[in-house]
Amino acid sequence: xxxxxxxxxxxxxxxxxxxxxxxxxxxxxxxxxxxxxxxxxxxxxxxxxxxxxxxxxxxxxxxxxxxxxxxxxxxxxxxxxxxxxxxxxxxxxxxxxxxxxxxxxxxxxxxxxxxxxxxxxxxxxxxxxxxxxxxxxxxxxxxxxxxxxxxxxxxxxxxxxxxxxxxxxxxxxxxxxxxxxxxxxxxxxxxxxxxxxxxxxxxxxxxxxxxxxxxxxxxxxxxxxxxxxxxxxxxxxxxxxxxxxxxxxxxxxxxxxxxxxxxxxxxxxxxxxxxxxxxxxxxxxxxxxxxxxxxxxxxxxxxxxxxxxxxxxxxxxxxxxxxxxxxxxxxxxxxxxxxxxxxxxxxxxxxxxxxxxxxxxxxx
Amino acid sequence: xxxxxxxxxxxxxxxxxxxxxxxxxxxxxxxxxxxxxxxxxxxxxxxxxxxxxxxxxxxxxxxxxxxxxxxxxxxxxxxxxxxxxxxxxxxxxxxxxxxxxxxxxxxxxxxxxxxxxxxxxxxxxxxxxxxxxxxxxxxxxxxxxxxxxxxxxxxxxxxxxxxxxxxxxxxxxxxxxxxxxxxxxxxxxxxxxxxxxxxxxxxxxxxxxxxxxxxxxxxxxxxxxxxxxxxxxxxxxxxxxxxxxxxxxxxxxxxxxxxxxxxxxxxxxxxxxxxxxxxxxxxxxxxxxxxxxxxxxxxxxxxxxxxxxxxxxxxxxxxxxxxxxxxxxxxxxxxxxxxxxxxxxxxxxxxxxxxxxxxxxxxx
Numbered sequence: 171x172x173x174x175x176x177x178x179x180x181x182x183x184x185x186x187x188x189x190x191x192x193x194x195x196x197x198x199x200x201x202x203x204x205x206x207x208x209x210x211x212x213x214x215x216x217x218x219x220x221x222x223x224x225x226x227x228x229x230x231x232x233x234x235x236x237x238x239x240x241x242x243x244x245x246x247x248x249x250x251x252x253x254x255x256x257x258x259x260x261x262x263x264x265x266x267x268x269x270x271x272x273x274x275x276x277x278x279x280x281x282x283x284x285x286x287x288x289x290x291x292x293x294x295x296x297x298x299x300x301x302x303x304x305x306x307x308x309x310x311x312x313x314x315x316x317x318x319x320x321x322x323x324x325x326x327x328x329x330x331x332x333x334x335x336x337x338x339x340x341x342x343x344x345x346x347x348x349x350x351x352x353x354x355x356x357x358x359x360x361x362x363x364x365x366x367x368x369x370x371x372x373x374x375x376x377x378x379x380x381x382x383x384x385x386x387x388x389x390x391x392x393x394x395x396x397x398x399x400x401x402x403x404x405x406x407x408x409x410x411x412x413x414x415x416x417x418x419x420x421x422x423x424x425x426x427x428x429x430x431x432x433x434x435x436x437x438x439x440x441x442x443x444x445x446x447x448x449x450x451x452x453x454x455x456x457x458x459x460x461x462x463x464x465x466x467x468x469x470x471x472x473x474x475x476x477x478x479x480x481x482x483x484x485x486x487x488x489x490x491x492x493x494x495x496x497x498x499x500x501x502x503x504x505x506x507x508x509x510x511x512x513x514x515x516x517x518x519x520x521x522x523x524x525x526x527x528x529x530x531x532x533x534x
Numbered sequence: 535x536x537x538x539x540x541x542x543x544x545x546x547x548x549x550x551x552x553x554x555x556x557x558x559x560x561x562x563x564x565x566x567x568x569x570x571x572x573x574x575x576x577x578x579x580x581x582x583x584x585x586x587x588x589x590x591x592x593x594x595x596x597x598x599x600x601x602x603x604x605x606x607x608x609x610x611x612x613x614x615x616x617x618x619x620x621x622x623x624x625x626x627x628x629x630x631x632x633x634x635x636x637x638x639x640x641x642x643x644x645x646x647x648x649x650x651x652x653x654x655x656x657x658x659x660x661x662x663x664x665x666x667x668x669x670x671x672x673x674x675x676x677x678x679x680x681x682x683x684x685x686x687x688x689x690x691x692x693x694x695x696x697x698x699x700x701x702x703x704x705x706x707x708x709x710x711x712x713x714x715x716x717x718x719x720x721x722x723x724x725x726x727x728x729x730x731x732x733x734x735x736x737x738x739x740x741x742x743x744x745x746x747x748x749x750x751x752x753x754x755x756x757x758x759x760x761x762x763x764x765x766x767x768x769x770x771x772x773x774x775x776x777x778x779x780x781x782x783x784x785x786x787x788x789x790x791x792x793x794x795x796x797x798x799x800x801x802x803x804x805x806x807x808x809x810x811x812x813x814x815x816x817x818x819x820x821x822x823x824x825x826x827x828x829x830x831x832x833x834x835x836x837x838x839x840x841x842x843x844x845x846x847x848x849x850x851x852x853x854x855x856x857x858x859x860x861x862x863x864x865x866x867x868x869x870x871x872x873x874x875x876x877x878x879x880x881x882x883x884x885x886x887x888x889x890x891x892x893x894x895x896x897x898x
Contacts, residue, residue, distance in 0.1 A: 298577035
């Protein structure tokens with residue numbers, strides 16, 4: 171039996187030779203491309219259910235003087251629930267799978283569970299099962315399941331599940347959530363800004379990122395979202411994925427408005443607000459909305475007190491990503507990115523170097 | 535705020551001070567006991583769905599000269615599907631969560647997926663999603679979802695989901711599956727027996743344990759099973775759990791009949807067949823069946839060519855576990871057991887010592 175040359179070449183490589191994107195493209199996609207929803211945040215099963223799984227080692231906030239594992243537990247639940255948000259799903263349950271060293275203090279396990287349980291409760295769901303295993307290092311996995319009930323209309327039944335597919339050119343891109351808090355906390359912790367008593371507000375939001383379940387569900391139910399994805403690896407990676415999936419390009423404005431307290435951190439730290447806005451860690455949602463529906467979608471979210479902003483639109487220029495500024499100038503978007511099994515993979519180290527990068531990107 | 539003394543004591547301990555059973559009893563149960571199905575192989579969600587998660591590091595067969603990771607992938611899928619079998623569920627989907635060192639050859643990832651996918655396909659299901667993360671050691675998690683549709687009877691709708699709950703005294707215990715192959719392979723590999731060309735048959739079955747999904751589903755649909763659990767940690771642990779959950783005892787026969795090729799291995803290796811029958815690794819199912827239904831259940835399974843045997847019955851003597859032999863002699867059952875985060879936890883080491891134990895247990 172002969173093996174195609176490409177496979178032999180691949181098989182001899184190591185995961186770090188490829189990086190996550192090539193692993194997905196060259197190893198996973200050929201095998202799993204026929205799976206419904208391949209590449210999406212969630213996979214559908216049954217008639218209306220969706221499932222997702224995500225893992226984390228330790229929360230970034232642990233290196234910001236907040237090393238209580240409750241934050242890692244909260245993050246683990248948020249990561250998984252955020253994928254459900256991108257499907258417009260209602261959460262049904264979480265299961266967890268913790269790998270822990272034998273010598274782990276029981277109190278650490280308790281704090282992880284405190285975080286997961288508190289986050290799940292915030293969204294009206296809970297952990298229904300799990301597995302504890304021994305390993306040489308802490309490794310936390312979870313799986314979330316949810317459902318997207320079909321919507322009944324006079325014309326019949328309409329699927330409400332959102333995915334990365336379905337966006338069209340000239341769709342507006344809405345960024346839903348409160349981006350910037352995690353890395354603003356890092357800037358504060360490392361002394362690049364000083365904002366007095368607001369500091370605790372920023373830390374609190376950095377510790378407890380919120381999955382945008384309510385927004386995803388609401389836009390899906392109203393038939394206002396054409397495609398959605400969450401911001402796991404930064405805004406750039408999310409928009410690039412949306413564009414790649416739909417063979418579109420995007421023009422995004424770098425004049426992003428962050429919450430006022432973050433604008434102040436940016437001023438002091440000499441970081442462009444877009445730098446904080448495009449980085450990962452706050453679990454926002456990017457939703458493509460038909461141009462004519464954008465105002466209605468923003469109004470709906472505003473009525474529900476869900477923070478959202480229009481950040482740009484999709485174009486026909488396949489996979490070309492552009493930034494535009496207030497003066498109408500365009501430039502190619504080479505965004506902040508992280509990729510597992512690559513040198514950009516975040517493993518909890520080198521925060522200061524990242525902060526310097528963030529500041530260096532600020533245009534003069 | 536005062537904390538109860540017991541919690542303080544616990545919090546100061548390490549996971550290995552407690553072991554898995556005390557972790558479950560003292561840490562998890564107080565927190566999660568109100569979760570429907572706590573302690574079961576699967577947790578229910580939605581109206582008819584169930585979910586389970588399990589992890590493994592490396593298959594035991596890897597230390598038997600069969601170090602292809604395809605076997606670990608197969609095992610990972612089997613472990614999870616076996617939990618669905620214990621719920622009498624039909625599998626809907628698997629998701630996987632792999633932690634891999636950066637330097638892992640791509641070919642290893644491919645072999646893991648080959649194993650998971652092949653096992654899933656055998657049971658008519660597939661992997662629909664997953665997550666790859668970096669870590670210092672190989673760690674494979676999976677989650678399986680399935681459904682147990684309610685059965686319509688003239689009297690109405692009857693739940694078909696099985697759990698550990700629901701057994702009664704005098705129920706017969708059926709052991710479904712083909713126990714003994716994994717450790718028979720270990721005996722062969724280490725030269726304790728020599729069976730010529732049948733050796734490959736034993737190895738093949740050891741490499742590809744079968745989740746008893748069909749049997750679980752069939753007994754549930756026919757209303758013949760009152761309670762069920764799979765044999766993850768050995769027959770002793772499974773029967774103990776069934777007894778504990780239902781406040782019952784059990785009398786199990788040590789005169790177990792294994793497949794003929796295994797009986798031959800036992801003769802040569804001087805191991806009592808019950809020694810192979812009660813050990814873990816073959817993913818059998820233990821089902822409690824009302825005394826009057828036992829013959830019908832065995833006939834149903836036999837017609838479907840599913841291997842099953844009556845191994846004993848449940849008693850009113852709460853959590854007392856007894857063994858009986860062909861001469862009608864009784865003795866307390868202190869079975870082979872493994873417990874994570876304890877000294878009996880299996881971490882892929884010391885097979886020879888385990889084999890010596892197995893042989894030492896043989897009565898003269």
